[in-house]
Amino acid sequence: MSGERNYEKLKKWLETGPTIQELKSKAKDLGLKVKRMMKKREVVKLFKNYIKKLEKLEKLQNESTASSASSTSKLSQERLRPSGESTPEIPQTYEKDKLILMPVNPNWIHAYWDFSKSTREILENFPEGTRVFLRIYDVTFIQFNGNNAHRTFEIPINLNLQKNYYFNVPMPNADYLAELGYVTKDGRFVSLLKSNVCRTPSNSPSQSTRERWMDIRKKRKIVTPSDGPVIREVERIAGSVFGFEKEISKALSGHSLDWQLVSIFRSGRGI
Amino acid sequence: MPKGNIVFMLHAHLPFIHHPQYDFFLEENWLFEAITETYIPLLRMFKRLEEENKKFNLTMSITPPLMEMLANEDLQQKYIKRMKKMIELAEKEVNRTQKENPRKHKMAKFYYNDFKEILYIFKDVYGGNILKGFKEYLEKGYLDVITCNATHGFLPFMEQYPQAIRAQIEQGVKTYEKHMGIKPRGIWLAECAYFPGLDKYLAEYGLEFFFVDSHGFWYADERPRYGVYRPVVTPNNVFVFARDPESSEQVWNADIGYPGDGRYREFYRDIGFDREFEYIKPFIDPSGVRTNTGIKYHKITSKNVPLNEKDFYDIDEAKEAAKQHALDFLKKKEAQTSGLLNLFEGLEPVIVAPFDAELFGHWWYEGPIFLEEFMRYSSESKLIRTIKASDIVDKIEKVQIVTPAASTWGANGYNEVWLxxxxxxxxxxxxxxxxxxxxxxxxxxxxxxxxxxxxxxxxxxxxxxxxxxxxxxxxxxxxxxxxxxxxxxxxxxxxxxxxxxxxxxxxxxxxxxxxxxxxxxxxxxxxxxxxxxxx
The missing domain is CATH 1.20.1430.10 (Families 57/38 glycoside transferase, middle domain)
Incomplete structure (x- = not known):
């Protein structure tokens, strides 16, 4: 999105007279410093100043003479697509029953689902008020038979609003399995979809007390008790999965170098 | 005397971007910029070091999409066309800057000659396909080129589809063979993304080694005795190298990393944006959107100086900085080695420093000079040597058997950047x-x-x-x-x-x-x- 389109849109939105809650939530999205005690008038002012800043930036870019290289050259790099290339439409569903779990990090799992026509029919014909749940089972080291999970968690899902879900799980290095289903009038959980097994990544050193070695020349395996590593690592503590937007706006505000952006998100591991 | 082994691993990758129906396509410039600023400067560095008889050892992954683009004749023609334009622009700049600051004029002349030399290397030395250059140094033994999975797909998200993983690996091996003429020995997994079990597929395709981030070893099923400083082997007989966190920090860190030095070139002051529109128009995107030209006259100066107040850049001053940083890096690696040799009771540590290749040159303009100087210094060091990952695999006699933990080199170390x-x-x-x-x-x-x-x-x-x-x-x-x-x-x-x-x-x-x-x-x-x- 170009800077111009952004502030024009924002201007129009302000004119529609949003509520104080809407204003504050939008301000937060934009990274504006909104305080809890601020009055509506003050928040609006915050927006107006922000819009002014964007207008000024754009002016600077349009001048673009030798002296006006602005810190937002990034924005002006955006441009229109060559004609004739519009974003193609792709399906919203493939009409297959599917519940897929994917590991995000040691404590988060992402689930998405899709339904066949027949399942969708069942869902559409539910009596009003039927509640749909996502059940998460800890199935580490077990063959799941429907009711032998170590732990079972449940999250209500609104299928009209949600196509996927991120959920927090207690154990890294553990196997999780999910079922999507509904609760009958008499309180029974009926499973409609069952997922793959998803293992969360580990985030702590192993408790194992052995070492296995391979003598390559003699082609021999050796198993010995471990005295622990000779060298003690200094582990890095991961930030929050929700910190991204802040990181991006920080990196993009004025002084970013693209390699810093790369270093934050990719090969630099958030350095 | 035992030494520290430094495995420099450059991961060269760009997504496949080719739009044959357009004469100019903005995103194709990603490749052109990388050729001018990273790939050819690396080849020049190899040649200079070779001519000086300096030993150097580098491991590089050149991904299949990048190989396919570099070998694509249409893209080669487009690059030649683009470079001719840039030479024309640089020549205009030489004239124009006569009346401007002398440091600008010096740089204009530098770019004019540099662009001409780069085009000469591209067109006349390698006939448009610079993969020949990398192949040449692979054959001479300085360079180890490894492959990557076919289109840099994120393999952990294909875990439930073995055929998708196999296709990524198979095509990666095949494309490497097509361009390099031999089978690849090692693989760089896209985004350094590993999950337990993936090594089984690598073994199926004869791949002997891959790399993981540090925590892939730290949280492995059994603790590696020497931490990240010795490779391990998986139960499927594939060797694994882990990244040294210190080396990454020294180069990458936004505050203390070398690329932030004030003497280095400022990425965001490009005449594509700075010159008046009518003058620059023929050299930017035909739709009128300004683009980078690669002609930049300013240095970072200081991080606190706004872009429009940056001071002028001087290539000689910057080269000096790169040299100092290379020496600093050498000293740090030597000190690290001494410490590790002590702890390991004489067993040689293996310090693995993987980077995006494009960091060197494209993002950090002086990166290739840094690397070259580092290779020069280290060839004379009594404490360290540079070495290729495959040489370690050939030499190692005893290795710990470990299954690394699921990990990536993305922010926070797991999958959230891609999900x-x-x-x-x-x-x-x-x-x-x-x-x-x-x-x-x-x-x-x-x-x-x-x-x-x-x-x-x-x-x-x-x-x-x-x-x-x-x-x-x-x-x-x-x-x-x-x-x-x-x-x-x-x-x-x-x-x-x-x-x-x-x-x-x-x-x-x-x-x-x-x-x-x-x-x-x-x-x-x-x-x-x-x-x-x-x-």
Whole structure:
């Protein structure tokens, strides 16, 4: 999105007279410093100043003479697509029953689902008020038979609003399995979809007390008790999965170098 | 005397971007900038060191899409055209800057000569295909080129589809062989993304080693005795090297890292943006959008100086800085080695320093000079030596057996860069495409008996699927730059794939559409859809 389109849109939105809650939530999205005690008038002012800043930036870019290289050259790099290339439409569903779990990090799992026509029919014909749940089972080291999970968690899902879900799980290095289903009038959980097994990544050193070695020349395996590593690592503590937007706006505000952006998100591991 | 082994590992990668229907396409410049600023400067560095008889050892992954682009004649012609334009611009700058600051004039003359030399190397030395250069130094033993999975797809998100993982690896091996003439010994896994079990597939394709991030070792099933400073081998007999966190920090860190030094070139002051529009118009995007030209006159100066107040850049001053930093890095590696040698009671440590190749030159303009100077210094060091990963594999006598932990080199070390609210929508499609690809391939299990039209459609389906899987699209969506292009690319490949799938299932092949897709997404001419039968 170009800077111009952004502030024009924002201007129009302000004119529609949003509520104080809407204003504050939008301000937060934009990274504006909104305080809890601020009055509506003050928040609006915050927006107006922000819009002014964007207008000024754009002016600077349009001048673009030798002296006006602005810190937002990034924005002006955006441009229109060559004609004739519009974003193609792709399906919203493939009409297959599917519940897929994917590991995000040691404590988060992402689930998405899709339904066949027949399942969708069942869902559409539910009596009003039927509640749909996502059940998460800890199935580490077990063959799941429907009711032998170590732990079972449940999250209500609104299928009209949600196509996927991120959920927090207690154990890294553990196997999780999910079922999507509904609760009958008499309180029974009926499973409609069952997922793959998803293992969360580990985030702590192993408790194992052995070492296995391979003598390559003699082609021999050796198993010995471990005295622990000779060298003690200094582990890095991961930030929050929700910190991204802040990181991006920080990196993009004025002084970013693209390699810093790369270093934050990719090969630099958030350095 | 035992020494510290430094494995410099450069990961050269760009997503496959080729739009043959346009004379100029903004995103194709990513490749052109990388050729001018990273790949050719690396080749020049190899040549200089070789001529000086300096020992140097480097491991490099050149990914299959990058190889395919570098070998693509249309892109080669476009690059030559672009460079001729840039030389013309540099010449104009030489004249124009006579009346401006002398430091600008000095740099204008520098760029003019540099661009001419780069084009000469590209066109006359390597006949348009600089892969020949990398192959040359591979054969001479200075360089170890390894492969990567086919389109840099994020393998942990294919875990439930073995055929998708096999296709990524198989095509990666095949493309490497096609361009390098030999089989690859090692692989760089896209985004350094590993999960326990992946090594089994690598072993199937004869790959001997790969790399993981530090925590892949720290949280492994059994603790590696020497931490990240010795490779391990997985139960499937594949060697694994882990990244040294210190080396990364020294180079990458936004505050203390070398690339932030005030004497280095400022990335965001480019005459593509600084010169008046009428003058620069013929050298930027024809639609009038300003683009980088590679002619930059300013230095970082200080991080606290706004872009419009940056001081002028001087190449000699910057070279001096790169030299100082190379020496500093050498000292740090030597000190690190001494410490490790003590702890290890004389066993040689292996310090692995992996980076994006494009950091050197493209992002950090003086990076190749730093690397060259580092190679020069280290060739005379009594404490360290540079070494290729494959040499370690050949030499090692005793190795610990370990299964590394699931890990990536993304922010926070796991998968969230490639799976979050900005990009999670793509996986429904990517997974479905694998299922449909497999289903269609099963209908025609023997390619010899498959009608040629159907075979072509199936092969093109495989190309569209692989292109859609490129982890770059999800990454770009996360970083919030060029998002439109990444979304468009993902959706375009999904759409083309589905169209081809309908053709194959119905048996009615629209040859005009098929030919159009083959021409537009022209990667992997040797692709074989039956790899999706390997479930």
């Amino acid at each position: 979050n609210g900005t990009n999670d929508w793509i996986y429904l499609h990517l997974h479905e495409m694998v299922e449909k690809m497999t289903e269609a391939a099963k209908k025609y299990p023997s390619p010899e008996e498959t009608p040629s039209k159907i075979k072509r459609a199936l092969n093109q389906m495989a190309r569209e699927l692989l292109l859609a899987q490129s982890s770059d699209w999800a990454f770009i969506m996360t970083t919030n730059t060029s998002v439109e292009y990444a979304v468009n690319r993902t959706k375009t490949h999904v759409k083309r794939f589905l169209e081809l799938y309908e053709m194959v299932i119905s048996g009615k092949i629209d040859m005009r559409r098929l030919s159009h897709f083959e021409k537009t997404d022209d990667i992997f001419q040797d692709i074989d859809y039956t790899m999706y039968l390997k479930v």
